[in-house]
Amino acid sequence: MNLHKILKYVAYALGIIGTIFALLIITGSEGMIDNILYVTYVVLFIVIALIVIYVVKGLFAGNIKKTLTTVGLFLAVILVSYLMSSGTDLNLDKLNEKGLGITEAISKNVGAGLYAFYFLIVTAIVATFLSSAKKLLNK
Structure with missing residues (x-):
C-alpha cells in the first residue's frame, strides 16, 4: 500500500x-x-x-541551489519588511487603555508582516500576469 x-x-x-x-x-x-x-x-x-x-x-x-536561492530571497523580503516597519504608526497609549497590551515591538512585527504580505502579493500578481502574457505571445 x-x-x-x-x-x-x-x-x-x-x-x-x-x-x-x-x-x-x-x-x-x-x-x-x-x-x-x-x-x-x-x-x-x-x-x-x-x-x-x-x-x-x-x-x-x-536542484538544491535553486531551492536555497528561493528561501534566501524570501528571508530577504522578511528582513527588508522588518527594516521598513517603524512600530510607531499607532497611538499605543490609546490602544493600551482598552487593555490590549500592544507594545512597540508587537506593532513593528505586525507592520513587517503586512509589508511582507503586500510585497509578496504584488510579486505573485506580476508573475501571474507575466506568465499569462508569455503564454499568449508564444501561441
Missing part, C-alpha cells in the same frame, strides 16, 4: 470525524467544541509534518 492510499484513507477518516463533531456542535453539544479543536490540531500537525517531509525530500531530489 503506497503513501497516497494511506493518506487518502486518513483524509477520509478525519473528514468523517469532523462531520460527526460538526453535527454534534450544531445539535447543541457545546462540550464538543474542545474535541473539534483537538481534531484541528491533529490535522494541522499532520499537514505540517507532510510539508516538512516533502520539502526535505524535494531538496535532496531536486
Whole structure:
C-alpha cells in the first residue's frame, strides 16, 4: 500500500470525524467544541509534518541551489519588511487603555508582516500576469 492510499484513507477518516463533531456542535453539544479543536490540531500537525517531509525530500531530489536561492530571497523580503516597519504608526497609549497590551515591538512585527504580505502579493500578481502574457505571445 503506497503513501497516497494511506493518506487518502486518513483524509477520509478525519473528514468523517469532523462531520460527526460538526453535527454534534450544531445539535447543541457545546462540550464538543474542545474535541473539534483537538481534531484541528491533529490535522494541522499532520499537514505540517507532510510539508516538512516533502520539502526535505524535494531538496535532496531536486536542484538544491535553486531551492536555497528561493528561501534566501524570501528571508530577504522578511528582513527588508522588518527594516521598513517603524512600530510607531499607532497611538499605543490609546490602544493600551482598552487593555490590549500592544507594545512597540508587537506593532513593528505586525507592520513587517503586512509589508511582507503586500510585497509578496504584488510579486505573485506580476508573475501571474507575466506568465499569462508569455503564454499568449508564444501561441
